[in-house]
Amino acid sequence: MYERAIELLEAELGDEILTLDPQDGQCFGFNAVAASVWRRLAQPADFDQLRQSLIGEYDVSAEQCTEELHELMRVLVDRGLVRYAPTPA
Amino acid sequence: MNGHDCFPIGFLSVIKSPMAEAHHGTASSDATMSVGSQLCTQCGLCCTGVIHDHAALKPDEIEVFRALGMEVRLGEKPNFPLPCPQLKGTSCGIYRDRPHACAHYRCELLRGVEAGTVDPADALAKVREALRLYQSVLSLLPAGMTMPQARALPRSLKEAPSGIGGPGYPLVVLQVLALTRYIDRHFRHSDEGPLLREEVLTMGEPETPL
Numbered sequence: 038m039y040e041r042a043i044e045l046l047e048a049e050l051g052d053e054i055l056t057l058d059p060q061d062g063q064c065f066g067f068n069a070v071a072a073s074v075w076r077r078l079a080q081p082a083d084f085d086q087l088r089q090s091l092i093g094e095y096d097v098s099a100e101q102c103t104e105e106l107h108e109l110m111r112v113l114v115d116r117g118l119v120r121y122a123p124t125p126a
Numbered sequence: 127m128n129g130h131d132c133f134p135i136g137f138l139s140v141i142k143s144p145m146a147e148a149h150h151g152t153a154s155s156d157a158t159m160s161v162g163s164q165l166c167t168q169c170g171l172c173c174t175g176v177i178h179d180h181a182a183l184k185p186d187e188i189e190v191f192r193a194l195g196m197e198v199r200l201g202e203k204p205n206f207p208l209p210c211p212q213l214k215g216t217s218c219g220i221y222r223d224r225p226h227a228c229a230h231y232r233c234e235l236l237r238g239v240e241a242g243t244v245d246p247a248d249a250l251a252k253v254r255e256a257l258r259l260y261q262s263v264l265s266l267l268p269a270g271m272t273m274p275q276a277r278a279l280p281r282s283l284k285e286a287p288s289g290i291g292g293p294g295y296p297l298v299v300l301q302v303l304a305l306t307r308y309i310d311r312h313f314r315h316s317d318e319g320p321l322l323r324e325e326v327l328t329m330g331e332p333e334t335p336l
Contacts, residue, residue: 046296048304050311055304059296062281064303066326074329097330109329116327 039110040081042120065116070095071109078119084110161246162239169253170216172233175208175273176260176305177313182227194220209272233313252312259305266291266298276302277321 045056045065052069067075070091077090084106091102113119171177183191183204191206192198199205210228212219218228235252238244260273267276268289279299280286286295303322310320 046300048300050304050308055300055307057281057296057300057303059283062283062285062299064281064322064324066307066324068326068328068330070330071327095330105329109327112327116325
């Protein structure tokens with residue numbers, strides 16, 4: 038399961054969001070699709086839930102969505118914004 | 127001084143358009159003002175320090191502007207800090223004698239309107255939104271603090287200066303960043319680069335850095 042690892046302050050600017058970590062002052066922008074994933078992660082979700090949510094929201098193939106979502110999640114985890122906890126077997 | 131944060135001098139100096147005459151001023155009646163002119167006179171953000179930290183002066187303008195009591199910064203690229211003290215509402219108080227850089231400056235939005243690539247109504251809506259964000263930021267800042275100063279505020283709550291927002295300081299910073307991002311997207315020229323350079327997390331479409 039993926040879940041937010043940090044609470045960020047958010048400002049909506051059209052369909053994108055701007056975030057600020059109040060503790061270290063780090064700022065990130067999220068484009069529309071990344072913002073959608075971030076909002077979805079207000080509650081923990083697994084990869085397939087995130088992917089299905091995006092496929093339902095955007096006109097994108099399952100293959101492309103999977104590839105790009107993997108990359109986004111990797112970046113979110115690398116930046117310390119999201120943590121991944123394997124689901125117990 | 128960052129050359130990218132400065133009005134360029136003369137980059138459109140060979141173009142003489144009705145806009146060049148009416149830009150930010152009071153020339154002409156509403157009926158004859160171009161759409162772009164009306165946009166400028168309802169905006170004025172390029173004079174406030176929201177888009178740039180300072181505006182360039184030509185060498186022969188230095189003494190003229192000193193005589194007006196304006197702060198002039200010398201050096202390789204003479205300039206004056208923004209916001210401009212001659213800004214009256216959204217109009218220039220020295221319109222007929224304004225610096226060359228001011229007379230010829232076009233923000234990205236205005237360029238789009240003049241080129242026919244941006245709908246004037248959309249442009250006006252963006253101006254109004256930018257003004258709304260700007261007024262919101264000003265209401266949070268200490269009296270007299272300028273946008274260039276606000277952009278230089280530390281972003282971390284741990285480094286928060288006293289007297290700005292108290293525990294709500296991060297919200298002040300976020301509002302400043304949001305305004306700056308909006309300006310980067312719609313008003314700054316792409317060749318000037320953005321004021322915000324933080325990472326944009328993207329999926330599904332290319333994105334320019336913040």
